[in-house]
Structure formats: C-alpha cells, structure tokens
Amino acid sequence: MAKKKAAFYTMTIPALLLFFLFHTFPTLQGIFYSFTNWDGYSDSYDFVGFKNFASLFTDGNVLNAYMFTFKYAIVVTIFINVLSLLIALGLNSRIKFRNFFRGIYFLPNVLGVLIVGYIFNYIFANAVPMIGEKLGSEMLATNILGSEKWAWIGIVIVAVWQGIAFNTILYLAGLQTIPRDIYEAADIDGAGTWSRFWSMTFPMLASFFTINMVLAMKNSLMVFDQIVALTGGGPGRATQSIAMLIYQGGFQGGEFAYQSANAVIYFIVIVIISVVQLNFLQKRELDA
Template identity: 35%
Template sequence: MNPKLERNELNVKTDINRISKRKTNLKKALTYLAFVGPALVFFLVIQIIPFLMGVYYSFTSWNGVSSVVEWVGLENYKKIFTSDPQFFSSFLFTTKFMLAAVAVSNLIGFGFALLLNAALKTRNILRTVFFIPNVIGGLLLGFIWQFIFIKGFSSIGNVTGLAFFKLPWLGDEVTAFWGIVIVFAWQISGYMMVIYIAALQGVDNSLLEAARIDGASNFTLLTKIIIPLILPAFTICFFLTISMAFKIFDLNLSLTGGGPFNSTQSVAINIYQEAFQNNRYGLGTAKSILFFLVVAVFTTVQVMLTKKREVEA
C-alpha cells in the first residue's frame, strides 16, 4: 500500500478523533454550564458583586441616598478605631454572646442527639418537636419569647413565688444577655441535633460492643470512642453556630432591640443603625468589612483547630 495513502488515512483518523474529543468536551462543558451556570450567576449577583460594592463604598462618605459619592479613603476606618466606642462595645457583647451560645447550643444539641439515637418509640416525634423552633423566623421567635419573658414569667412568678421567674429578664444587662442566649440555643439546638444524630448513626456498633465486653463504662465509650469518631460533626456544628451567633440580628432586634442602654447591641444591629438610621452608609459598610474579616478569622481558626483534632484522633 502507498505510504502516502497510509499517512493520509492516519491523519484523517487523528482529525476525526480530535473533532470527536472536542465535541465531547464541548458537550460536557455545556452540561456543566447548564447545571452550574444559573447558581453561579445568582451567587455573583447576590453575593460577590454586592460584597465588592460594599468594599468600594467603605472608602466613601456616601449616605445611601444621594447620587454624589465622595471618596474619603481610609477615613471611615480611622473613625471606627478613634471615635466609635459603641462599635467595640457591641463587638465585645457579640463575642461574649458567641462563646456562650456556641457552648450552650452544642451541648444541648449533642445531648438531644445522644438521647434520641437510643431505641425510643417516640424518637421520631421528639426529633420533629426539637427541630421545629429552627424553622420559625427570628423576628417572630423573638416577639414570642419577649411575651414569655415579660408576661409569662411574671405570671408564673406571681403564682409560684419563685425568684427566677420574677427577674427583669429583658430589663437588665445580665439577664437580657442570658435571655438572648436561651432563645438562640432553643432555636438552633434542634438543627445541631440533626447533624449529631447523623454522625452517631455512622458509628460502628461492633466497636461499641467490643468496648463494652472489655469493660468500658458509658463515660469511657462516650469520651474515648464516640466523640473521637464524630469529630467532623463537631467541626461542622461549631462552624455553623459560631457564624450564626456572630451574625445574630433579627432575634436580637425583636427581643431587646439592643437595650437596655445598648448593653445587648450586636455588631449587626450597630451596622444596621449606622447605615440605615444614621444615613452613614460608607461608615456602615466599613464596619461590615471589619466584621467580615473578624468572623472569617474566627471560623478559619476554629476549623483548623478542630480539623487538627480530627487527624490526631
């Protein structure tokens, strides 16, 4: 056979394979684009573009209404650090609230998970009951608990005479703080419970049975076997509760509105008041950028530490 014809046939086959690969790759790209494209567009429009605009406005003195946007550079950030003590007070409150809320909500959620992972006849009903508060909106939940703290506890206190129910739950700095923690934990612990239950159901029962045969107590089973095996669930739950607690807004707004005397004002409420009530949008966005950086640092450090514990376990 003619060598030239052989080379031509080989070149034709190569070209056909290239065209086929290109069509396959194009088909895959179009398939990925069809599935990912709409979500990516919404993510860009709702998240990325507003964030970049916020970064830009943080360097301006825009009031949120005027068509004139004046560039002021780092002036807003200087104001925050030199002449805005209330912002740092709200940051301190939010940090303390985050620590308390994360501890309480995860403790309750994990306790519920251990309880409902057992062979109880009513566990499915109880799981639903414990999860329901998570689907109630924060504003509605706040107003419901405001009524409970003010009217319900007062009535119970008058009937029983117990000092616990006679406390000024939303009228004092200390009790208002713990009131918000209680409501937050009541709302979010059911969600954490679901994550912990999913992790507990993935634990191999044969390991637990072998440990029991070797004489391990329930406490040893929990601390030496169960918790190390479900550390990824703790990583997820800590991450979620830290970010949720830091960003608390609607629950705080409806329960106390930041009072009494701004003692329970979260960072989110401080930013909201600065941008939309005081009409200092540039300063408000500067605060939100700083807030974003702090939350990012906290959550990153938490994930790194818990991931390290997972590897060690």
C-alpha cells in the first residue's frame, strides 16, 4: 500500500508543480498586474486599483472586439453543429466506404490551425479572385479578406471547415449508442424521416449536443490563430477579436496591465457563458 501511495505522489506531484508553474502562476501574475499601470517592459509600476477595469467599459476598441467576437462565435457555433450533425447522420447510414469518409472528414482536425489559415489566405487572395475573373464575377474577383464588411465571413468559413471534424466524430459516437430496434419499430408505425429524427434521434443525442455546443462556443470565443493567419485583425479593426486585441495591445502596444484586466474580464465572460449554456442545455436534456 505504501509503495502505491509513493508511486501515486511521484507521478502526480511533478505534474501539479508544472501545471502551477506554467498555468496557475502566470494567471495569478496577470490578475496582479491588472491592478497596476505596468506597460510590460518598465522596471517600475504603480497600483491603480480598478481603473483599468473601469476604462474597459468605455473603450471603443474593446467594445468593438467583444461585438465582433460574439457575432463570430454565435455564427460559427451554429454552422459547426448543424453541418457536423448532418454529416454524422450521413456517415452513420449504410453507405459504401463510410470508414474512409469518416477519416476524410476528420482530417481537418489533424492539421494545424495556422497552416490551414495560411492555405486559405492564399485561396482567398489568389485562387478565388482568379476564378472570379475568368467567370466574369466581380464579387468573386475581389479578395474577401480585404473587405471590412466581408472579411469576417472568410474567417468563419475556415473555422467551420476545420471545426466540424471534431464535432462530427462526437455526433457519430452518439449515433452509435442509439439502438436500432427503435428505428425498426418506428418504421412499422410509419414514422417519417423528420419525425424519427426530431422525436427519437435528436433527444437521444442531447448530451452530445450539449458537449458540442459548449466546446464550439468556447473555442469560437477564443478565436486567435485563424485571425493571425488570415487578416491580422484587419482591415483596420474589422476582425479584431478579444484575444487578438489582448495580444496586440498587451505585447505590442505597451498596455500589458490594461490588457491583463481585459483578459480577466474575458475569462469571467467565457465562464459565465459556458455555465449558462450547460444549465440551459442540461435542463433540455431532462425535458427530452
């Protein structure tokens, strides 16, 4: 018994120390600096209390970043879950080479986000305009990433294309837990395709739907890599997410303490949204 305890502590204590060193300690440092006016490179700083937090609510750039991030997260979360569920339903049917197609659909999740972003950057900036010119389409001939109005759509396309891979696998796992017997009984009763899905399939996928919705929303709210690879937050500040603003202002703009306060608020917002989502969707699971 003593040897088991010793082995347990030998394995867990180093992991806990590393987690504290590289995660918890920097988090506590960020919270500490959020109450100061440190610019990130000076040797001295002063405590300013809640001044940074108060300024965030009147900062136009911060409010613009939050509005863009929320709009982006809602659209991406909806599209990822709708498309991944449709793909999972298709792959779960008795089609030929379905295991091959499952591998193909999961491939985007294996690729690095920055790599995918740079590839799509080239596609949007060169390939699509070239095709648009040949087709005589003015809309396609324009680089969508250079438009303040439509650049965010390009980011959504990339995020959805890569995000549906993981969600599809989870929905497939959920579909495989549903007994085939109930579908046979539904066929005998003459239930239609939509009736079977809405009354039987979807309620039994409720827990998987909850997981996918929460994960998709959380990942979308933390969008950063796609924006770095595609637009850099531009044109202007049209696609500047909260994470991008914190990075640019904190590490490049001499606003380390100010953006640390922004990061604290950002963390609280993500926690609140995730908790509200979980409570709402889990109540729906019980109702289903």
